[in-house]
Amino acid sequence: MQTPVPKNAEDEARALAAVQTHHAGMLKRLDALVTALTHAVRADDAAAEHDAHEVLVEWCETELVPHALAEEGPLYGGAGDAPEGRLLVAGMLAEHQVIVGLVERLRAAQGVDAAVAAGAIGEVFTLHLDKENRLLMPFIVASPGLSLAESVAGLHELVGEAHLHAIQHSAEPPARPVDG
Ligand SMILES: [Fe+2]
Ligand SMILES: [Fe+2]
Secondary structure, three states, X not given: OOOOOOOOHHHHHHHHHHXXXXXXXXXXXXXXXXXXXXXHHHOOOHHHHHHHXXXXXXXXXXXXXXXXXXXXXXXXXXXXXXXXXXHHHHHHHHHHHHHHHHHHHHHHOOHHHXXXXXXXXXXXXXXXXXXXXXXXXXXXXXXOOOOHHHHHOOOHHHHHHHHHXXXXXXXXXXXXXXXX
């Protein structure tokens, strides 16, 4: 049985919303980059394809893969140690491996092969985020032995810079009223 951890429902809800918002932003950006590459390939526009490919690969290397690696720390670690979360986390770690493999494929690909790899990254990531949003994080919030707010604390890769700031401030004790 898990040892209950002290946690606050408002902090948990705020952390859940922050990661979901960050996920939605990532998905929007990924969609736009995949669409740009696909259109360039379809139009047989080599210069546009080169640029779109470069931007997408760079985004995957600086946003997507670091996001997945950051999750594999406290977020997946805590849930993966819980008997009810073990199988879900194992499946989600396997999806990270698939995403990393697709990014490798994209990096080396050109033309239709690049568009296919980019489309696959978009589809797999969409499915994966949905599991994080609807299965993994609600499981953490509902588990007495786990805290989502604690799991994402300090990880801008998971909540984005703006939300990180908001979460850190909400965790600080309320300011004492000034005398007089
Ligand atoms: Fe993930
Ligand atoms: Fe994620």
